[in-house]
Amino acid sequence: MKRLPFVLLVLLLAGSFFAFKSSVARNTAPPEKYEQIMELVGQLLSQAHFSPQNIDDKFSEKVFDKFMSDLDPEKNIFLKTDYDSLKALYGNQIDDEMKGAPVKSFLAVSSVFDQRNSEAQKWTQSILSKPFDYTIDESIQLDGDQLQYPASQQEREDRWRKKLKYLSLERYVDLLDERKSNKNQKGYVVKTDGQLEKEARLKTDTVLSRLFERYKVKFTTDDKFNMFMNAITNTMDPHTDFMPPLDKRYFDEEMSGTFYGIGALLQQADGKIKIASCNVGSPAAKSGQLEPGDIIAKVAQGDGPAEDLMGYTIQDAVKLIRGKEGTIVKLTIKKPNGTMKVVALKREKIVNDFDTYARSAIIRDSVKNTKIGIVYLPEFYAAFDDANGRRSSIDVAKEVQKLKEAKVDGIIIDLRNNGGGSLFDVVQMVGLFVGKGPVVQVKDRINRANVLDVKDESVLYDGPLAVMVNEFSASASEIFAAAIQDYGRGVIIGSTSTYGKGTVQRNIGLDAKTGITYGESDLGTVKLTLQKFYRVSGGSTQLKGVESDIVLPSPLDESKLKERDNKDALPYDEINKAAYTPWKSYWNLNEIKTLSEERLKSDSSFRVIKENTQWLARENDKSYPLNIDAYRQERKEIKQKADQIIAVSKLKNKLNISLLPNDPNTSHIDDKNKEERVKQWQKALSEDIYLNQAVDVVDDMAHIDKLAKNGNMQH
Template sequence: MHKALKYILDMKRLPIILALVLAGVFFATRSQGKTNSLPPGKYEKILQIVGAILTQGHYEPKDINDEFSKKIFDKYLADLDPEKNIFLQQDLKTLERFQTKIDDEVKGAPVQFFIEAGKVFDSRIKEAEAYYKEILAKPFDFSKDETYNGDGEKKSFPASEDARKEEWRKYLKYLTVQRYADLLDSRESNKGKEGAITKSDAELEKEAREKVQTVMTRTFDRYHNKFTEEDKFNVFVNSITEMMDPHTEFMPPLDKRYFDESMSGKFYGIGAQLTYEEGNIKIASVLPGGPAQKSGQVDAGDIIVRVAQNEQETPVELSGFTVQDAVKLIRGKKDSQVKLTLRKKDGTLKTLLLKRDEIVQDEAYVRSAVVNEGSQKIGYIYLPEFYADFQEMNGVRSGMDVAKEVNKLKAEGIDGIVIDLRNNGGGALYDVIQIAGLFIDQGPVVQVRDRQGKPQVMRDRDEGVLYDGPLVIMVNEMSASASEILAAAMQDYGRGVVIGSTSTYGKGTVQRTIGLDPESNFSNT
């Protein structure tokens, strides 16, 4: 279900006019940690609101008609089964009756397509699970030349069960041979080293299959335990929103909270770093001063078996969860309680109740250093993202933090400043305006145009310049959005030199967040 939607723009002239679009719908569809289906009618209400927002608020809305419906039909099935080894062609024929009805569902008709498609998907997943266990139980013959096509867009869904099983055999062989080749390279590099154990080809082939078996077990555990009807609905709505443009996204409340946390650099949790190991969510380390450390009952190496939001709520088993999924469950509101069931290193189970507290992720904040190059002192500013705390009036803002770092560097008597925006995917528009204003004396920074074509000039209104010395902006192919705005402004004003890759990410859109239902934490960007 991962989608790579990238496009590159020539760095010679970065875009200065941006189109205003809606980048997603944050909609609260369930209570944290619960897996019960939504009440009848809720899906219809959500789709109607999403459809209205896309139609009335998107910069370039597409007509939601039968042709749009057909595209959503194909996209949703491809998002569920990108490798095209789950569904059969007969399944598409069975579901074909919905091909021109999805637009009606968006407009208020009973929601049926994703539910029926989900039932078929769940049934086929059980069959595929049996395939991988049977296939990986036997050695592969690597002496036989075979071809596997891993591009789902260039192949069709299997016509029969035998064809699907053969597709799985080739897929699993492809995954196994990758790991087998790595093991062969490792054996070769370790040859002759003291203590090195030399394994036979057969032993390495078996080890490679076991590695693939572990990956497949994790994947299918996730399908069984995490990929609920509501998760399928989220994929379905994203199929609709992303058809408008690649940056339009639907988020349920946990994802919305996670987004806010990443933007602000802080969250309310237990103060522990998690890792995934052999199908388990494990405590990698305990942060000093956090709730976990203060309890004296949480240790590195503990496995988190279950999570509940308080003393009364039914716990959620973490089998099949990724680290990100587990993190979303464990984090919550300040002073709220979370109940963890841990498997200690001696195998015993321990259940404890922790009160969440503020944890700051300062690694996401701006940092600076002075680099001595001969007789010159160069100030280096690393800005991983244009972060901003939208929840608190006096919360952290990257614009203010960059100004503080510039002042620190000036106090060191630096001869120039380098701002590193490599891999910076963007962030808060307000803050990039403030940062640009540190180096120019008033003036337009970027222009945002709405769907009526009316431009809004976003300008630096502060008089004066904080730093007027030599300036360099570093970028690469993953510098996007706000990073491109800052680089373009410095370039257009002749204020700084842009160095790095010949092109950046090329994201020419700006997103905004719109609240839908404050009582239920509904919001839309």
């Protein structure tokens, strides 16, 4: 296949269709599917990626290590000799395979993987046939990054023994606790410790048997190849992905919202099923108990037995989680800080009206006699295929106008958990508050920096303004927050920084006949990073994100969930500033920060959140005890710290939240489900300790503004 002509890259960036075919006659038969996919992906990465790494031996070795780690995240499958011999033979061959050489590396790794799993299956049956001694003081390290591959079969088998003991200990303690709570219940059969210990091992054996069976039957060569391709694309950067046709259709279905379920997007990482995001207004989001990064360990149908998800694919997990409308599904969740909890959710049809669109409310303070408006925007939505469809910038303008007419003293824009969306709309939305001027700079790989600006000089709202963000405010949310911060137009309040995704992707299909397509693809799809965002002040939002002016401690502060926590993330850099004029305000940021810091000093809630979060992070980095008394004590301490965070995270003196009268978004609702969601949103706002701090900040800004304006009038 010929190299992708450079002129076609320009067409690619402009959104035009392009394709390429081989211009060199092959003396051999047409390439097999794996070879064709790898060569097409290699060309895309090297010739169209925003910041391509050289596809050479060094790149090849990084991909090899990533693929080995993805297959064996806990380093208990491959031996050190396996790693060394495979790397010596194939570690520097992957780049050649991406340039047309026969694909051998992943096949060789897969073969050894299958062999080692077969050995582990035999050990598992033998180990689980005998009782464990939980009085021995020993521990297990489950973080593969802190381990080396085992040097011998004996060391590897001992890692499996400890893993099986740990899994059985979890189940044994659960069974003991269940017996304690139910022993006085009529009809409950009280079993001995020995019987429960054996039952725990049998449960573990069932889970592991399913895992090994899936490896043999369902984890096909194609599945391993898809994982291998993602090791390649993710080594280029974390947001460049390979999706086989089936996965692409699956993700499209997830986005459609036409099924009954809990409304959580799942991802498979490190051999576990994790929550990637929660659809706004879905059962998952409304529960307030699920967050990105949570691991789904088990799934139960109502009060039925829980299915362990170890070894499950995403598709298989989804089959358990989805079901009939109104039925209950119970998820056993492991939080990023190591705590476990069971969350019961009622399945609903996922809707996208109230839950997606902007809406507003007013927070009234009878003591200060102020009214602060809040505009909640879950995403920067736009109906790209419908000229008459709703757009986030237009809807936000309407909400701001309503709040102006209600004569609020200030406005808060809530972008927490807003993962981004339409670039056009975020530019227009910044214009509502700053008027004419540049908003963001977008650069492609040939170093062209295009400035996206607002043409309209009019400003819809010029009063006190704050923007609330958190760790999951990403992409377009970061553009908005950065522009407001750079102009000095408002105060950014929230986590230490936003997520840090400053890159732009586009889906490009791999076609067996034409090479590249924007339509249906028979070989798969590459989500390719093509551009990068930069602030008007010149710095990128990539990696660094937007740092809050006023930092409020968050339970996720210590969790490694941001862009900067991925070693393959693109770097932060800077370009020239755009020409812009900062906003002139009466209030001074340093004064506002000082007032906020004084309040936080006396706020025990945020102190508890910060201290407990740091403690949980330290605990989560340690190895896990296999002594039952130590295990129980550790679990008790972790639960206490987590419960304290939950307890202080809701306001005791609730905020006075009022909805705007005659608002079609929140009043006169015929849909009972929608009405209930409105009430839940209103209740959540009233108990929100973070919103409470933001209201105080905007109150300060409004007070200073009022004093300054009165002083000017006297002159």
